[in-house]
Amino acid sequence: MAGQRAERADAARNRRAVLHATEQLLAEGGGDRVSLDRVATLAGVGKGTVFRRFGNRAGLLQALLEERSRELREAVTDGAPPLGPGAPAPERLLAFLDGLGAIAEGNAVLLSAHEQACAEDKYGDPSYRFWHGHLSGLLAASRPDLDAGFLAHALLSVFDGDLIRHLTPPGDPRRFTRSVQQMATALLGQG
Amino acid sequence: MAGQRAERADAARNRRAVLHATEQLLAEGGGDRVSLDRVATLAGVGKGTVFRRFGNRAGLLQALLEERSRELREAVTDGAPPLGPGAPAPERLLAFLDGLGAIAEGNAVLLSAHEQACAEDKYGDPSYRFWHGHLSGLLAASRPDLDAGFLAHALLSVFDGDLIRHLTPPGDPRRFTRSVQQMATALLGQG
C-alpha cells in the first residue's frame, strides 16, 4: 500500500480550476449548462483531464458536493453538541437537519445535477451512506419502535434539488429546512 | 373548440404498438435500454411517429404511467370507501398509500425512467399534482396543525424507483408499502 507519490503540482492546479469552473457554470446557467466539454473549456483544460481527475460526470459533481459538506460531516462526528456526540438524540437530529438543510438550500442546483448524474447507484454513494447511517442512528435512539432505516431514507429523499427550489420562496431561504424539522418533530411524536 | 376529428385507425394502432414496445423494453432491460430509437424499431414504426404521439421521452413514459394509475385515480375520486370519499381521512390515507405503493412496487423501473426523463418539471406534471392535492387534503384533514402541503411532497418523494428497488427484498414485495404506511401513521401521531 501507499507508495502513492504526492499529486503533481499541475495536476492539483488543474483540479482546482475544474472545480471552480463547474461552480461557475452551475451558478450562471441551470444544471444543464454543465457539460463536461464546457467545464473543460472554461477551466482552460482538456476534456481528458476532467475525466482523469473525476472519473465521470457524477464524480465531478460528487466532489463538489463533498467539498461543500465536509465541514458538516466533521462537526457531526467530532464536533461539539448539539451537532456532535453528547446531546440527546432528538436535539442532534434537529441540529443535523438544520445543517444539511442549509447546505441543500445553498446548493439546490448542484443537488439536482448530482441526482440526475448519479442515476443508478445514488444509494451506494459513500456520502449518502454516511448521512443515512447518522440519521438512522439518531432515529433509532429516539423512536426504537419505528423502522429507523426506512425513515432515514424518507427524510433524505426530501432533499431533492428540484423540490427545494420549488418550495423556497424568495425572501425565505430557510423555509424548506423548517418544514423538514417540523416533519421530523412530528415523526418523533412530539408534534 | 373541439372539431377534433377522431384519431385515424393507423395512428391508434401505432400508439398501442409504441406503448407495448416500451413496456417490453422496460421489462427486459434496465430503464437505460429504452432509447426512443429502440422503442420505434421494436414497435415496427418510425422514430417520428413516437415523437408525434408523445412529444418526447418524458411524455411517453408519462403516458405509460398514466395508464397504470388511471384505475387508482378513479377509485380515489369516485370509488367506494375507504379509497373513495366517505371514509375518515386517516383510513383513506392509508388506503391510498396502499394503492400507490402497489403501483410503484410493480413499476419501479418505469418510475426511475420517468424521474430521470422528467428532469425539470416533475412538480408541474398533472399526475404529480393530482396525487399531491389528494394527499395534501387528507393530511390537512387529519392533522390541521402541520404543513400538509409539505408533508404531501415528502410522502411522494419517497416513491422513487431506485429507492423502491433498493428496499424491496425478493420474497416481500409489499415491504416498501408497509414502511410508508408506518411512517404515515407515525406522522398522524398514532404511532
Place this chain on the structure above:
DNA sequence: GGGAAATCCGGACTGTCAGTCCGGATAGCG
C-alpha cells in the same frame, strides 16, 4: 544543475441519443 522516468496533458475520435423535418403514403369522406 542535469537527465531519466513516471506522470500528466489535451483535444481529436467514437458511439449514442433526443429531437426535427419533409417527401411520400394512406385513410376517411363525399
Place this chain on the structure above:
DNA sequence: CGCTATCCGGACTGACAGTCCGGATTTCCC
C-alpha cells in the same frame, strides 16, 4: 372513385459522455 387532411418513416442535426495516445512536464535522484 377521387380528393384532402392526416399521418408515416427514417435520414439528419446537434450535443454529449467517455476513450485514447503522442507529446509535454514534473519530479526525483545524483
